[in-house]
Structure formats: C-alpha cells, structure tokens
Amino acid sequence: MPLGAVRPSPLVEQATERLREQITGGHWPLGTRLPGETTLAKELGVGRSTVREALRALAGAGLVQPRQGAGVFVVATEPVEDWPTRLRRAAVTDVYEVRMALEVHAAHLAATRRTDDDVAVLRAALAERRAASARDDAAFVDADIALHRAVVAAAHNPLLADLFDEFAPTLREGLLDMLDLVRVRDQDPNTGDDTHAALVDAVAGGDPEAATAALRGELEHTSKLLREGEDAAGAE
Template sequence: MSLGALRPSPLVEQATEHLREQITGGEWPVGTKLPGETTLAKSLGVGRSTVREALRALAGAGLVQARQGAGVFVIATKPREDWATRLRQAAITDVYEVRMLVEVEAARLAAQRRTDDDIAALHDALARRREAANSGSPSNPSNSGNAAFVEADIALHEAVVAAAHNPVLTGMFTEFVPVLKRRLLDLVDLLDLRSDDPNHGDEGHTALINAVVQGNAEAAGRALRDELEQTLALLHSL
C-alpha cells in the first residue's frame, strides 16, 4: 500500500497526519503491527528520523505503542484528548474548582517564597488592574474595556503563581489561562459586573497581595479562596 510522497514542509507534521489518517480511517485496525521505519520512510518519501518522530507523536496521542523487539502496534483508533482540549471542553465550574486547588496553594507558597522582585511585580500587577478598571466609562464599561480588565486581572493571578517559584504550578496555571480569559469575559459581560463597580473585586485582590507581601501564608490562601468562591457562586447562578 502506497501512502503517497509528502511535500517538503513541515515533514514531521505531515508524516504524523498521514499515519494518523491510516489509523483513524481503519486502514490499520487495533492490534495491527505497523510497517517498519524503512518501509514507512520509503512510502512517505521521508527519512527514517522523520518517521521516528511521527511515531512518537502518535504514541503521545495514545494511538500506537512500541513493543521492544516486536515493533510498533496500533492500540487505539481515536486519539487521546490532551489536557488543553479537555480544559476547553470542560464546564467552567469544573475548571474553577480545580483552579481553586492550584491557586490557593500557590498563594500560600508565594507568601513563603516571594522575593523583592516578586513583591515589585505584585504591586505593579495590582496597579495595572486598577488602571484597567478606570480606563473605561464608570457607568458603561466597553467590551474592549472589559477585555483589558480581565487581562489585567489574570495577569495579577499569574504574578501570584509565579511568586510561588514552582514550575509545575506555573505550568498548570498557564494551561488554565486561555479558558479563563474567554469565560471570565463572558461572565463580566453577561452579569454586567462592572456597571456599578468598575474595579470589581479590588478589595479582595488587595487583601491577597498584602498577605503575600507580608508573608502571611494563611491569609493569602484565605483571601484567594474567598475571591474564587465568590466567582464560583456567580457561575453556579447562571
């Protein structure tokens, strides 16, 4: 069976997609042993290293598995959803519950580990949130003003997580950010949260920053939990 030679760019992605189509399309059912690297490379018109990378990508998607001394076998015909995909498809209330677990501990660690540079970044993030809050008309914040406010709000939370100096926590929160931005903007627009108070949530965010700066881990965790629980309650009310 000829898979068809590939165009010169970008070869790994193209090879992965061609092989994926063979698997998801039923050409290679579950349990099938794939042709060897040399055969696949010849069929696709690429080098063995390209095939090897493509097979690694398919293994990461949960479609194939290499068995030492036996070859590479198809183990599924539907790719496994990655974490980012699951987050995009998840209910925002579920995302917030997990966010709370991550961020509350991050705030506690930030209070214990913050450096002088972190403190400066936290004060700057709070100031930028206030600037964004005051950038629109108090009686009628525009959609663009809401977007800037949400961006500044999330940037403040990113600064708190960064101050925890735990790359795993930072990585986890980074995965949340695209979903949070979209859903929080929807929430602000839908409930018109800033019509009466353009700087919605300033008191809670100020308490959070002060607790981290002062090194009070319990107060930092409590302030963040209170803020997120309020937002979660709003989400449940929709």
C-alpha cells in the same frame, strides 16, 4: 482501503495524518502489527525517513508502540490529548475548580516565602488592576490575571507558576465571556477590589491563613458568576 499518495509538502504531517486516520477509523484494529516501513513508504509515496518520523509522532500520541524485533503495533485507537488541548476543551467552571486548588495553596506559600521584591510587584499589580478598571474588559481581565500570576510567582515554586500559565488563556477567555454576559462591571468597574487588596495585604503581611481566605472567597465568587454566565448563555 488504499492509503493513497500524499501531496509533496509537508510530508511528515500528511503521512502522520493518513496513518492516524487508518488507526482511528478501524482499518488497523487494536493489537494490529503495522506494515513495514518499506511497504508504508511505497503506499504513501514518501521515503522511509518520512514514515519513520510519522510513526514516531503516532507513538508520541499514544497510538502505536514499536517492539524490538517485532515491528510497530497499534496500542490505542484514540490519541492521548496533551494538557493544553484538554484545557482548551474543558468547561471553564471545571478549570476554575482546579485553579482554586492551585492558587489557594500558592497564596499560602506566597505569604510565607514572599520577598520585598515580590511585595513591590504585588502592590504594582494591584495598582495596575485599579487603573485598568477605567478601561475595557480585556484590559481589566489582563490586569486581574497579572495580579494572580504575581501571587503565584511569590510562592517561588516554578511548577505552580508553569501550571498557572497553562490555565491563563482558558481563564482569560472564560472571564471575558462572563463579563460580557453578567455585566458586573456596569455597576462596579473595579469589581473585586476589596478582596484583591485583602489578598495582597495578607501576602505582604506574612499571614497565610488570611491570604488563603481572601483568595478562596474571591475565586468562589467568580466561580459563581461564571456559572451564572453559562446559565445565561444556555438560556439564549
């Protein structure tokens, strides 16, 4: 099928999408050598530099691969999703299982590496979580996530901190949905305060076993509530 000329702007994005459609739609099967830049530019009605940028974007998505002296070949018919995209598509219960592995290890490290400044931040975060219990679900969830982020930060491993930040938006959405469905805060606005206090005390006291036990217990409880929330949503 003909490619058809693209609209004037934004050219690179439109050209990339048009070429992507040709690949994912099967017009150019796996292993096919794409037409040259001059041919593609003429069919799309753009300059060769625009085609070059579009092909670079498709290579970044894992769809095509340039081969020196041979051209550009189709190496996949479905784009490779980046990590943030996969997280957005994942079930929150699956995310929580990975979160548990990440945070439990971070809590263990935090209890052995925390500084006096880290302890002060943790104490302040716990106090803010308690204060937020008098506010709405969004404020409470934000304060809860901030406390967990402080624990991860106290591990002093920037990769763990970056991974947690990748999870945070999905976690926030899942927790808000869970609170809306399960309504645990109706009876206990500061739900989980005892386990969070135990976690902070264990990290501050340099007790990695107690820290991991407190965090594991808290996350397992929340994971159970999330599953109940999904079951409730499915029953509606």
